[in-house]
Amino acid sequence: MEIQSISNHGKRSSALDAIFHAKSIALVGASDQKGSVGYALIKNLLSTSYKGAVFPVNHRRSHVKGLKAYKSVLDIGNNIDLAIIATPAQTVSNILEECGQKGIRGIVIISAGFKEIGTKGKKLYEDIEKISKKYGMRIIGPNCLGFINPTLGLNASFATNETLKGNIAFISQSGALCTAILDWSIDQRVGFSHFVSIGSMLDVSFHDLIEYFGEDENTSSILIYMESLKDPKSFLAAAKKVSSKKPIIVLKAGKSVEGAKASLSHTGSLAGNIEVFEAAFQEVGVLQVHSISQLFDCAQALAMQPIPKGQRLGIITNAGGPGILATDHLITKGGKLAKLSNSSIDVLNKNLPSHWSHGNPIDVLGDAGTDRYAVALEACNQDDQIDAIIVIMTTQAISAPSDVANFLVSRKYKKPILACWMGEGNVKEAREILEKGRIPNYRFPEEVVEVFLKMNEYAENIKLLNQQQLTDKHNRYKKNYPAQAYIQELQDKGINQLNEEEAKKLLAFYDIPVPSGKVTKTKREAVDFAKEIGFPVVMKIASHDIAHKTDMGGVALQIKTEAEVNSTYEKILSSARKHYPQAKIDGIRIEQMISKKYELLIGGKRDPIFGPIVVFGHGGVLVEYFKDTKIGMPPLNQTSALQLINNTKFVKILNGYRGMPSVNLNLLAEILVRFSYLLIDLPQISEIDINPFVIDEHGGIALDAHIVISNDIKD
DSSP states (O other), X not given: OOOOOOOOOOOOOHHHHHHHTOSEEEEETOOOOTTSHHHHHHXXXXXXXXXXXXXXXXXXXXXXXXXXXXSSGGGOOSOOSEEEEOSOHHHHHHHHHHHHHHTOOEEEEOOOOSGGGOHHHHHHHHHHHHHHHHHTOEEEOSSOOEEEETTTTEEEESOOXXXXXXXXXXXXXXXXXXXXXXXXXXXXXXEEEEEEEOTTOSSOOHHHHHHHHHTOTTOSEEEEEESOOSOHHHHHHHHHHHTTTSOEEEEEOOOSOSSOOOOSSHHHHHOOHHHHXXXXXXXXXXXXXXXXXHHHHHHHHHHHSOOOSSSEEEEEESSHHHHHHHHHHHHHTTOEEOOOOHHHHHHHHHHSOTTSOSSSSEEOOTTOOHHHHHHHHHHHHHOTTOSEEEEEEEOOTTOOHHHHHHHHHHSOOSSOEEEEEEOSGGGHHHHHHHHHTTOOEESSHHHHHHHHHHXXXXXXXXXXXXXXXXXXXXXXXXXXXXXXXXXXXXXXXXXXXXXXXXXXXXXXXXXXXXXXXXXXXSHHHHHHHHHHHOSSEEEEEEOTXXXXXXXXXXXXXXXXXXHHHHHHHHHHHHHHHHHOTTOOOOEEEEEEOOOOSEEEEEEEEEXXXXXXXXXXXXXXXTHHHHOOEEEEOSXXXXXXXXXHHHTSTTHHHHTTGGGOOOOOHHHHHHHHHHHHHHHHHOTTEEEEEEEEEEEETTEEEEOOEEEEEOTTOOO
């Protein structure tokens, strides 16, 4: 898988240059003892084509691998760019101090035994962190495999695998995964511009490497295996800067919901760990994949082929079964099968046997040779209703896989072309032809369709990113000081769960519509207020201690008479005392009865990694059953808010299903924008639900709201 570079010139960080383009290296812990990490490191440094100077450091030996060994880096007479440290954890801080005194700017700490082992290791970690800041060093690690720069022939790792030169920068938090991928890459002929195991990320983290490799002319795409994210703001800023120039593709491990705790809001239970990561990645143009094979397949396709301009896929095959499998996978995953234009049908009818499939997938039949594939390819390439083409070939008695492959690479196409040559030995030569001709090729129909869908996802992410960058999110933003003062007032009273009246007052500060209402203390007061606003009315329990009112019979709709107000008042109070005997009851809230067609959820929570997030989707009492919600990252603007709405399935209903009136999506997007500012202004909010936010063609209004605040949450 040879991927050519995309030229991207720019200034490199000189400190990171001292690591990745080191001209002189001190290896502290170099050893002649076979089987040791120090032996593997010195062997790798000396057995490659690296032209720089290598200085072994070992206080017990005079020579290592035939080279003079030094007791300390301070004893080396030459200037040193990079020090690699592979000694026990307790020795590292002293060695690092000497490196600082020597003026060494780049450090790789291979050693383990720091934060991962507990309190003692954490202290050692903090010690080396202080020293690194004292001398302004850049450090990769600790607890890492090291790095490889194949362009320089520099293997500064203890991986024993050969590494091919290529244009992928690979970054991994797992050293063990690195060795497995290096082994796999030889068989798959995957080459790298850089290969980095970053370990515990004491200093150099994802964002540093994204920015650095974003300016590296030998790197065409950046691939990341991520387990955790230390500095999300810096990561998102770096990714946003680089992703439109070079694909950033992430395989995120740890997809389970963090700490499956009981939540006081629907939002808290719907927004899991991986969903928030997905939203954050989409926001900055990062493509998320779900397997190692996808990681490299997508890098290959995005480097070799243009980005698709749309979702409509054309499929050419010489066998019906694989074409059906490809179609099934495409539709199941939400893709679109292109409809052939009339002109394409005419061309194919004139040039293919009469019993061709007469539609897409285009089945050119089992005895097809280069001529039939040529006709189908040209028709698809000229068809404006097709955005990308998949070519499938199965080996049959009279088929010539290599001939068709040669034809495929001999032509130029204005659309992305992906190939699926099915089989092994019979198509090996054909696959090599496709590879050299820069046509990505895969073994199975589902696999090639998945890559197309991911290419499309990347295209959509970049399109959204570019649209958002055209508008300044912060120009219109001003802090809402009255809202901040009000929530501080509630905190001063010791309130951590707002009742509905308080929650709706807070929404009103952001011009989010709420119905008229009042908390009444007696049946007489309830009747009087109901008559004042007019029947029918809604009656709800009012309490700081009751989150989900509907579940315990705390909500009554369509109350039409004074008698119903009286009887319902007692009924709601009785139910509340039964289900929540310890709850403090503030009274019964009386509101206008408002009926609109559609129920939505607008929610927010404070994510432990990314901070405030917006959750939007299908609402009502069945919100957790349908689970048709999507996540957005504040601050939203009109473009990103509309994208959030359009990402839900329910948007088809909002757009006017089967002749029903459509809602004003621009107005709904504006509500989401205001809501996102609320979350930014008020970091005290840990969870918030507006459920339901009801809407129809005449507008929308928040019928219920629930807010949880915390004194522990800061900006």
